[in-house]
Each structure stands twice: as C-alpha cells, then as structure tokens.
Amino acid sequence: MGFFEAYSSKTDVPPAPPKTDRGYFLPPKRVFNPSSTSLQDPSKPKAPLEKKGKLARKSARQLTFGESRLLAAQAVVNALGDLGLNCAIFGSMACHLLGSPRLPNDVDILVLQPDTSMTQEEIKEKIIQHQPDYFFLHSARDPSATYRILHYRPTPDISSASKSIVKVDILLPGIMHLPFLTPTDITIRSGLPIIPYPVLLLQKLQAWDDHRLSEEERYRKKLPVDAKDVIWLLAPSNWEKMGPASWNDRRFFEEGFEKLSRARVIAFCMAYPTTSELWSRLGFTTY
Numbered sequence: 711m712g713f714f715e716a717y718s719s720k721t722d723v724p725p726a727p728p729k730t731d732r733g734y735f736l737p738p739k740r741v742f743n744p745s746s747t748s749l750q751d752p753s754k755p756k757a758p759l760e761k762k763g764k765l766a767r768k769s770a771r772q773l774t775f776g777e778s779r780l781l782a783a784q785a786v787v788n789a790l791g792d793l794g795l796n797c798a799i800f801g802s803m804a805c806h807l808l809g810s811p812r813l814p815n816d817v818d819i820l821v822l823q824p825d826t827s828m829t830q831e832e833i834k835e836k837i838i839q840h841q842p843d844y845f846f847l848h849s850a851r852d853p854s855a856t857y858r859i860l861h862y863r864p865t866p867d868i869s870s871a872s873k874s875i876v877k878v879d880i881l882l883p884g885i886m887h888l889p890f891l892t893p894t895d896i897t898i899r900s901g902l903p904i905i906p907y908p909v910l911l912l913q914k915l916q917a918w919d920d921h922r923l924s925e926e927e928r929y930r931k932k933l934p935v936d937a938k939d940v941i942w943l944l945a946p947s948n949w950e951k952m953g954p955a956s957w958n959d960r961r962f963f964e965e966g967f968e969k970l971s972r973a974r975v976i977a978f979c980m981a982y983p984t985t986s987e988l989w990s991r992l993g994f995t996t997y
Contacts, residue, residue: 773864773874776813779803782862782876783817783902785844789837796822798896800888800905800913801879802939807899808907810942812935816877817862820905822891823883830880834860837880845878846870886916887967908955909962911943912971919974922981937982944988955992 773781783803790797799807801818821833828836838845843866847858860878861870868874883890889909896903904910918936921929942948949955958968972994979986979996986996 775873776806778864778874779806779814779817779876780900781864782878783807785841785862786817786819786837786878787902789841789845790819790821790833792840793833793836795833796893796896796903798822798891798903798905800910801917802914802935804904804910805914805939805942807902807904808910808948810939812938812942816879818879818881820881820883820888820891822893822896830882830885831857833880834858886913887964887970888913889962889964891962906962907943907949908957911940911949912957912963912967914939914943915971915974915978919977922977937978940978941982941985944985944992946988946991949992957993 783799787797787799798820799818800820801816802810802812802814803817806812806814834847837860838847844863846861846863848861848870849855850857850859860880862876862878863870863872864874881888891905891909893903895906897906898904905913914936918933918940921932921936924930957963957971958965963971975989975994976996979989989996
C-alpha cells in the first residue's frame with residue numbers, strides 16, 4: 711500500500727456532541743465519510759465522548775483557547791457540509807488534530823472542488839447566511855483589501871474582542887498551490903477532515919518560507935511557530951508508518967511547487983541543521 715493510500719484509508723470518527731441549550735454552535739449531524747463524495751448523516755450516532763460532553767456544557771466564558779478553536783473547526787465544517795461543500799482542514803489546526811501540542815490561533819479550511827462560479831467571498835457570505843448568529847465578517851487590516859475576514863463566535867452575544875472569537879480562512883484549490891483533492895484523499899481526526907500528511911507538511915514549509923521572506927514584521931514573528939509545526943510533522947512517529955512519499959505526484963504537487971519545496975527544504979535545513987537527516991529520510995536533498 712502506498713503512502714497516500716495508507717494515509718487516506720485511516721479513519722477515526724468519534725461523533726460530535728449535540729447543539730446544546732447553553733447557546734453555542736456545536737452541530738453534530740454530519741460525519742465526514744472519506745469513501746463517499748459528501749458529508750453523510752450517520753445512521754446510528756454514538757454517544758458523545760466524555761471530553762466533548764464537558765465541552766458542550768461550558769459557556770463561552772469558560773471555554774479554553776483550544777476548545778474555542780475546536781468548536782470553530784467543527785462549526786465551519788458542518789456549515790459547509792450543509793451547503794453541499796466538502797472541505798478539509800490544513801495548517802496548524804490540522805497539526806493539532808494529528809497530535810501536535812501547539813494550539814492553533816485560527817482555522818484554515820480548503821474547500822474541495824467547489825462550484826467554479828463561487829469565489830471565496832461568496833462562500834463566506836453563504837456561511838453567514840446559513841449561520842448568522844455564529845459567523846461574521848470583519849474588515850481586513852489592509853484598507854485597500856477587497857476581501858473581508860470570516861470569524862466564528864461560540865455565542866451570538868459574545869464581544870468581538872473576546873479571545874473565544876476565531877478567525878476562519880476559507881481557501882480554494884489552486885490558491886497557495888493547494889491541490890484539487892477529493893473526499894477519498896481526506897483522513898479523519900477527532901471527527902474532522904484534514905488534508906493528507908505530505909500536503910500538510912509542504913504547505914507548512916511554504917508558510918515558514920513565505921513568512922521568512924516577508925517584509926512585514928508581523929509575518930516574520932510567526933517564524934518560530936511555523937518552524938515548530940514543521941519540526942513536529944518531521945518526527946518519525948508521524949510519518950514512518952505511512953510508507954514512502956511520492957513528492958512528484960502531480961495530483962498533489964504541481965511541478966513548480968515541487969521545485970519550490972525542494973529549495974525550501976534546503977533553506978529550512980540551513981536554519982535548522984538537526985532536521986537534515988529527517989528530510990533526507992523523506993527523500994529530499996538537504997544541501
């Protein structure tokens with residue numbers, strides 16, 4: 711069994727807890743089925759896990775930083791599913807769902823093969839129309855920007871300054887070299903769909919490189935956490951059992967992106983020499 715087959719065949723689908731009368735949105739009704747083409751309603755939902763049951767009983771003020779991020783991920787995945795759009799989580803939230811101890815600041819979502827007539831902004835608007843109490847748009851920091859930023863709030867009456875407010879980035883295939891994935895490429899962790907490991911690794915490497923080369927200090931400040939995510943993903947325990955990777959698989963990596971990634975690996979090894987052996991074991995030249 712190849713790398714991608716091994717990865718995408720793994721499923722771990724604990725049920726999500728129900729929406730509660732305590733006021734915040736934790737929709738339970740959809741579980742991602744990677745063998746299907748859409749999010750499916752489970753025929754026999756299981757009882758919620760104890761940890762999530764406690765989460766479901768908390769008020770917004772009692773939520774921890776990590777719990778509010780998990781709620782945001784669950785809410786946006788279910789909202790997109792209700793709109794007929796498959797999706798997968800990537801970025802730091804995906805790393806966290808795979809076991810990284812670092813808590814993500816926001817949620818990055820890749821919409822899989824959307825209607826080509828729909829833009830990112832239109833998808834954001836549809837999410838808000840579907841769940842206006844729990845999602846809202848905020849102007850971008852750049853006054854010349856033509857886009858607005860989607861946010862999730864665990865309760866309708868929560869202050870926009872609350873730490874429980876979570877930024878949600880909606881992206882489409884082709885943006886940032888993100889591939890056109892299908893539901894069979896997706897794996898499940900904690901009931902949520904995430905992109906394949908090799909795509910996640912090279913996307914996190916790209917984020918590190920983009921922030922390293924940025925002229926804006928606010929992006930360069932993200933370098934330490936980007937590096938932590940990459941180094942965590944490189945740990946043998948996270949990829950050894952998945953078999954050899956095919957970094958020139960054009961379903962996942964365009965030729966240009968593959969070349970950029972190989973150059974980025976060399977740059978990363980110069981910054982973090984102790985990772986060279988790990989990159990070599992994955993099939994990369996490190997000098």
